Amino acid sequence: GQNIDQPTEMTATEGAIVQINCTYQTSGFNGLFWYQQHAGEAPTFLSYNVLDGLEEKGRFSSFLSRSKGYSYLLLKELQMKDSASYLCAVRDLGAGSYQLTFGKGTKLSVIP
């Protein structure tokens, strides 16, 4: 099985930078995804990491360290619309099929 941990809630100020951490334990790691989910809506894809290092995409960046079982999502120049839940999900190859297991999500509140 897998264990994925991320903070439950975070608050940050508009225009600032925030880092959302995710730690995981898995036996057959095959990639890590970050999703954004606004209240009452479906999750939408933000980033994918399978190799160690930083992936940058506009205001959002995601980092992975496989040896440490650790990832973070970095949001720069925060905007009010970034208030949402951010889900860390780990893809695991086990029992002959791929599974994606989600953390419980981090609810980010951006304040003026």
Place this chain on the structure above:
Amino acid sequence: DGGITQSPKYLFRKEGQNVTLSCEQNLNHDAMYWYRQDPGQGLRLIYYSQIVNDFQKGDIAEGYSVSREKKESFPLTVTSAQKNPTAFYLCATYREPGQGPQANYGYTFGSGTRLTVV
């Protein structure tokens, strides 16, 4: 545009009633999944299907059933055996990273069905 359509958006179920949630996709993806989301619980896997006419139980399959007769369709039935069905249900397809543009890597989700027991 390609995508996933879930219907209905809101559904009310009486005690002891079976209800079926629809999920249709035109993305031509082989794998389809059903997740349930409760407040503070994250997404939990109910059933998944890697290919037509085959499906597997996820972590919380009890009280649910599915079918996969067509590639495009993966309906979920919430039976009367599911004791706590009130939740947000999400259907998704999966695309392998590396196949085309990075957008929509991993799971693509439908807009969800909110089921409430009345």
